Amino acid sequence: MPRHKAESLEAEDPSRGIKLRVPCLTKIDEDQIRDHLAKDQFFWLDLAKPSRAELERLGEVFQFHPLAVEDSAHFHQRPKLEDYGDYVFLVFYGAREHRPGEDPLTEVHLYVSGKFLVTVHREPLPALEEQQSQISGRVIHSEQFVIYRVLDALTDTFFPPLAQMDDEIDGLEDGIIAEPTDQQLESIFHLKRDLVAMRKVVTPQRDLLARGIDTIAELPGLTLDERDYFRDVYDHMIRISDLIDSYRDLLAGAMDVYLSTVANRQNEVMKQLTIIATVFLPLTFLTGFFGMNFAWPITHVQNTLLGFLLLGVGLSLASVAGLWIYFKRKSWN
Numbered sequence: 415m416p417r418h419k420a421e422s423l424e425a426e427d428p429s430r431g432i433k434l435r436v437p438c439l440t441k442i443d444e445d446q447i448r449d450h451l452a453k454d455q456f457f458w459l460d461l462a463k464p465s466r467a468e469l470e471r472l473g474e475v476f477q478f479h480p481l482a483v484e485d486s487a488h489f490h491q492r493p494k495l496e497d498y499g500d501y502v503f504l505v506f507y508g509a510r511e512h513r514p515g516e517d518p519l520t521e522v523h524l525y526v527s528g529k530f531l532v533t534v535h536r537e538p539l540p541a542l543e544e545q546q547s548q549i550s551g552r553v554i555h556s557e558q559f560v561i562y563r564v565l566d567a568l569t570d571t572f573f574p575p576l577a578q579m580d581d582e583i584d585g586l587e588d589g590i591i592a593e594p595t596d597q598q599l600e601s602i603f604h605l606k607r608d609l610v611a612m613r614k615v616v617t618p619q620r621d622l623l624a625r626g627i628d629t630i631a632e633l634p635g636l637t638l639d640e641r642d643y644f645r646d647v648y649d650h651m652i653r654i655s656d657l658i659d660s661y662r663d664l665l666a667g668a669m670d671v672y673l674s675t676v677a678n679r680q681n682e683v684m685k686q687l688t689i690i691a692t693v694f695l696p697l698t699f700l701t702g703f704f705g706m707n708f709a710w711p712i713t714h715v716q717n718t719l720l721g722f723l724l725l726g727v728g729l730s731l732a733s734v735a736g737l738w739i740y741f742k743r744k745s746w747n
Contacts, residue, residue, distance in 0.1 A: 435554075442471055459531070472486075491505045506568055508520045533564065572612070580661065
């Protein structure tokens, strides 16, 4: 979705003359990390699928709290922000391309400080790789701006799969009207499950951003910048939350249309079968009545050609004609 981008990677605040060049690291190089920390040079360390040993080294180098390191060793955490004084530990979610039956979410753990930003995730994330290529070595106007770019990139990953779901829902609605199938019902359930999974993380992330902006902004050594950046991310989370709720309503409507269409088709079939059964009801009665071996009708009536035509054939045709006229008057045909 097109969005307004007010930021510039090489922007500078003329009132403060702040200039920062942010190194972006992708592995734990202790000498390089200690050098940046000693120089008080803000940097970004991004780790994809680190081992338990690497996480322990990470905790030793940065002096992270053992509980925070333990959380990074076991994913599937709830979105949260924990303040450890000099840094905060943030669990934040993005989304991947929508594929039915697959987890639609990507989990990222962030260690945010006035001296560094560390991101930990279990799979390559193109959104973060793109931000690294844009930020690495560039001149920026605050450390806070780097944090905003990462959170903004993760937040924006929700829009493409939601747009894809929107197209799928439109296709399902058109297909259900034309011909409801079991495959469409299965697709509805998959979409509802994925939207519920997204809603479970989007809602707490939205609330987390609302109250966590001040916590991040007040970290020691973190240059205070315009808070409009974080409000921009918060605004996007609200939009995503509203989209998820609206798509859930659309799926509920599609489910109602599916059930109504199937019920109407079943009613049409039952109507046709009922008409056929009703037509054969008097015929069955007549054949049953005259099929009984009573001596008098056989000897006096049915044994003649006129009796056969009037009673055997005529009554059957008359009953069918009478039912047809009745159905026409009731508009049942």
